[in-house]
Amino acid sequence: MDTPHTTWPGRAVLHVDMDAFFASIEQLDHPEWRGLPVIVGGSATTRGVVSTASYEARRYGVHSAMPSAQAARLCPDAIWAPSRFDRYHEVSRAVVAVFERLTPFVQQVSVDEAYLDVTPTAHRPTHPLEVARTIQAEVDAMGLSCSIGVATCKTVAKIASDADKPHGITVVRPGDEAAFLAPMSVRALPGVGAATAERLRVAGIRTLGELAGLDDGSALQLMGSSGQELVRRARGIDDRPVHDPDAVKSVSNEHTFGTDVRTRAEIETALKKLVERVSERLRRKGLQGRTATVKLRYADFTTRTVRHTAALPMDLASDLLPVALRLLEDTWTPGAGLRLLGFGVSGFGERSEQLDLFTANAEDDTERSRALVDSIDAVRARFGSGAIRLGMHDAGPEPEEE
Numbered sequence: 158m159d160t161p162h163t164t165w166p167g168r169a170v171l172h173v174d175m176d177a178f179f180a181s182i183e184q185l186d187h188p189e190w191r192g193l194p195v196i197v198g199g200s201a202t203t204r205g206v207v208s209t210a211s212y213e214a215r216r217y218g219v220h221s222a223m224p225s226a227q228a229a230r231l232c233p234d235a236i237w238a239p240s241r242f243d244r245y246h247e248v249s250r251a252v253v254a255v256f257e258r259l260t261p262f263v264q265q266v267s268v269d270e271a272y273l274d275v276t277p278t279a280h281r282p283t284h285p286l287e288v289a290r291t292i293q294a295e296v297d298a299m300g301l302s303c304s305i306g307v308a309t310c311k312t313v314a315k316i317a318s319d320a321d322k323p324h325g326i327t328v329v330r331p332g333d334e335a336a337f338l339a340p341m342s343v344r345a346l347p348g349v350g351a352a353t354a355e356r357l358r359v360a361g362i363r364t365l366g367e368l369a370g371l372d373d374g375s376a377l378q379l380m381g382s383s384g385q386e387l388v389r390r391a392r393g394i395d396d397r398p399v400h401d402p403d404a405v406k407s408v409s410n411e412h413t414f415g416t417d418v419r420t421r422a423e424i425e426t427a428l429k430k431l432v433e434r435v436s437e438r439l440r441r442k443g444l445q446g447r448t449a450t451v452k453l454r455y456a457d458f459t460t461r462t463v464r465h466t467a468a469l470p471m472d473l474a475s476d477l478l479p480v481a482l483r484l485l486e487d488t489w490t491p492g493a494g495l496r497l498l499g500f501g502v503s504g505f506g507e508r509s510e511q512l513d514l515f516t517a518n519a520e521d522d523t524e525r526s527r528a529l530v531d532s533i534d535a536v537r538a539r540f541g542s543g544a545i546r547l548g549m550h551d552a553g554p555e556p557e558e559e
Contacts, residue, residue: 167331169285169307170399171273172314173292175252176302176323178269180211182248183238185300194235199225201237208240212323245269248301255295259288264399267441270318272311274399289326309334310395316345334393339366348387353380365391408444409452409501410434417456417494424495425482431500432481436474444505445470449477451484452499460497463488466504477502 175181179197184190196219198208207228210219217232228235249268256263260281262274275281275288289305296303306317308329316338317327329337343349343357346365356379362368369391376384389395410431418424428451439445449471450464463484471477481500489495 165277165285168309169276170310170314171275171285171289172306172311172318173271173273174304174318175269176304177209177211179209179240179245181301182245184211190236194232195238196228196235197238198240201225201229251299252296255292259291262399265443272314272399286328293326311397312347312390312395313337313393315347335369338391338393339364341365343368346387346391348383407501407503408435408438408442409499411452411497411499413497414495417496419492419494421491424485424489424498427498428481428485428500429478431498432478433474435500435502436472436477439472439502445472446502446504448502448504449480449484450501450503451481451488453488453495454497456494456496461488
């Protein structure tokens with residue numbers, strides 16, 4: 158049993174995950190709804206999906222990403238609340254301010270979760286469990302609830318934060334990482350989706366302990382280029398730093414084709430998938446950029462990189478895709494074989510003052526698009542990028558992150 162009086166050797170990372178965040182805010186703002194089943198997003202009478210459900214609604218089997226009609230059947234007396242993303246972001250900023258008072262090393266990864274590096278030092282000797290308890294108490298005082306994982310790295314802290322929900326604190330002491338992870342399903346590991354889990358199941362690998370025992374060759378064969386890293390994380394080894402997303406200079410994805418592609422349909426489909434992935438990562442990091450870049454590597458290994466800087470910052474795929482397709486049109490010659498395609502966004506900062514007569518209408522359209530995208534992001538944050546797919550052709554394997 159870890160206590161604030163026990164020495165914590167080495168690195169300490171917290172993962173703070175807000176409990177039923179959107180629904181909790183609705184209950185906070187509507188005190189008469191406390192203790193009642195609340196469903197955010199969708200509608201009991203129209204098509205849609207649940208964004209978040211309060212724990213009272215979850216007792217009926219309602220969960221995020223569930224079709225609204227099914228949720229209404231399971232919980233006919235639920236209170237349905239429309240999503241209010243401005244309010245959720247406002248509360249999120251207040252929660253992050255609590256973190257930043259306790260440590261300068263905060264990495265917010267979504268509207269309702271963040272990593273904190275709270276490694277004890279001579280200047281900041283506070284035990285990480287004490288920091289976690291302070292955070293939970295301050296969040297409680299705001300009328301909300303959070304669960305926290307305390308560990309030596311991001312991967313273990315994130316998994317630990319989900320181990321005792323809601324309102325739990327789970328501590329994994331240095332040296333206990335592998336034992337803590339070993340009995341868990343491979344799906345508990347971030348980065349292992351349904352398709353990867355099925356490949357592992359067929360190979361007889363169901364737990365993180367079994368995954369941790371794979372050699373490099375087997376990891377590569379079963380999970381591709383990310384296999385060796387996933388095995389390391391299954392062992393509780395994760396050296397990624399907790400970093401400020403404002404320090405990010407660019408967000409990009411690349412995809413190397415198994416065989417050279419030459420048709421416009423194949424290339425545009427792959428580019429669409431890259432743009433969607435970059436767009437999702439931008440929003441997850443809270444970033445918007447003005448410069449879009451397309452990278453092409455031809456069959457003869459010649460590489461071309463082209464970019465365009467827009468008047469306004471972008472993070473939505475609907476804004477980024479037309480720019481990406483124009484850059485492709487200007488650079489790629491039909492029939493020329495491509496072995497690699499990349500897309501990225503940079504130029505993070507304030508929006509340009511160069512506006513035109515159509516800006517007002519464009520911003521109205523953007524706000525409507527953002528409301529839909531935020532709802533999709535909320536579902537994907539809980540269930541992975543494959544939980545909801547946009548209407549586009551399959552572009553093959555997932556792009557590799559740079």
